[in-house]
Amino acid sequence: MTVADRRNRGTILALTGPAYLWLTATIFLPLSAMLYCSFLDKSPLVPQPASLTLRHYAAFIEKPVYQQLMLWSLELGAIVTICCLLIGYPAALALAKVIKGRWREAMFLMVVLPFWSNALVRTFSWTMVLRPGGLADQAIHVVAPGAPALNLLYSYPAVVIGLVHSYLPYMILTCYISLQAIDDSVIEAARSLGARSWALFRRVVFPMSLPGVLAGSALIFVPAVGSFMEPRILGGTKGATLGMAVEEQFTVTANWPFGAALSFLMLGAVLLICLVLYPPARKRMEGL
């Protein structure tokens, strides 16, 4: 190793050290503690010595209700991700390739605005919009006075609406970045070669924006699968998720080890999905 190499290594260490130290301290340590907790037979709050057990993981397999909750959570994550993509991608496309100058800044502000309000306030505000006779109903009655009440609050669509509202900016921003990176001359080349708008989008623009689509999907799918606040506030009994079950174990029944086990099972399921999807996605993005 030359002197320059050694100095280089020192620089890299100095630049990345703080970030990795912080990540180790704030993510790795608590997570390891929680993983250990999931194998204990008593909650760490109980002042008695605890022993190791696999009981909580076995409980997940034995009780179909938790498997059902897991499936519902994954389904909810998928639906929210797809909705964000369907709503967010066209907006990102317009922002990246059509809207220019000041208008783009103004539109961006509107996209980022949800981030500036408190998540809890944001979610509760939806209850006022979606409840029977709420703002949504009133708006519809202005257009169609005879229409039946929507009655969306405490339903599955309400949960999806709340989650999409929370996570849509992630999709718009990641897609925007990858669409923005597509050189206009590449698009012009495709048009000069005879591609109409649809072929241009399907064969050039969309494939080239896949990194943004996947990054946004991952950023949304993972927290949406684990969501518990929106399902509780907007879904009532209709929006049961595994995230809510986890929360319950920690806050209501005080069964920390079982809550921890459930959350690690969820983490495992999400990791497994990512692991399965990664190789084909990587193949499609070769060369980008």
Next chain:
Amino acid sequence: MSAVVVTDAVKRYDAVTALDGVTITFREGELFGLLGPSGSGKTTLLRAIAGFVTLDRGQVLIDGQNVGGVPVHARNIGMMFQSYALFPHMSVAENVAFGLEVRGRPREEVARRVQEALAMVRLGGLEQRKPKQLSGGQQQRVALARALVTRPKVLLLDEPLGALDRHLRQEMQVELRRIQRQVGITTIFVTHDQEEALTLSDRIAIFDFGRVIQEGAPMEVYERPVTKFAAGFLGEANFLHGRVTSLEPGGLARVALEIGGAASCRLKGGQVGQSVLLALRPEKITLSTEGEAGMNAVRGNVLDVVFSGNSTTYRVAVGEQVMTLFRQNLSQGTVAPGSDVVLSWSSDHLVQVTP
């Protein structure tokens, strides 16, 4: 093979006039260079022919058909970009096949024509590579194959060789010329490199401020520039101010030069007493250490001498002006700075230009 005719093309962007009444006929099968400084309108014209720019006034005719309302994808043009603009997620073969596939050609035909196109640009064997895995010269060839595989009516090249280093650029110039001849396609290219324009083109047009200053074969434009800008942009030139003193019956005029001495040259019209501007290329001037000033010969003093291998550049003070001349390095050796010299030239090489 098609002719492209542009008539009275005008394009304005807010305060800037990119094209200010351009009329050019691009003949069938010729390689035509659009030359000019940046912002002179040459790229706007190329993009208007492609269909990316809508003209405010004027027409573009391809094969005699007005393509004003025809969208880019339906114009059947081949275009090559300075950045190559290859599709990074597609292999070389997929890049070349793109134009045929969006036209819905059958699979066997696509495969065959992709092979032919890649063979033509000498890239056989690299079909499965991604653009990132190719060198700049190879990417250039893929871009050319992709633009030609659909057998377009006209090939448009935007600064085609601008991104390559000097050696590769010369190699690609030869290659481009060979392929263009082989296919026989009407080709229009934009460049700001005068040497490239002179080497490649059958004909060139010089642009300035959205107008065509001069159009013609490279040698004709070089030897007979019509304006001071054309003479100065394409190669180097000395500009001599003078006043017509007499008109001879043979068509030659005598001009008293501002730097002292007299010259004779052919004028486009003109009368006695009129002031004229004459351009004189540096390589047309003969330098000698003996002789007298007289008709087409002026006395000067060498300011500096730059030796550059095959030739030497002299800067010579003549009156209040500095004249530049190139001298081939035969066997005479160089003349030292400070020497008194006589510069002379032939009447044929003095060209009257408009200021």
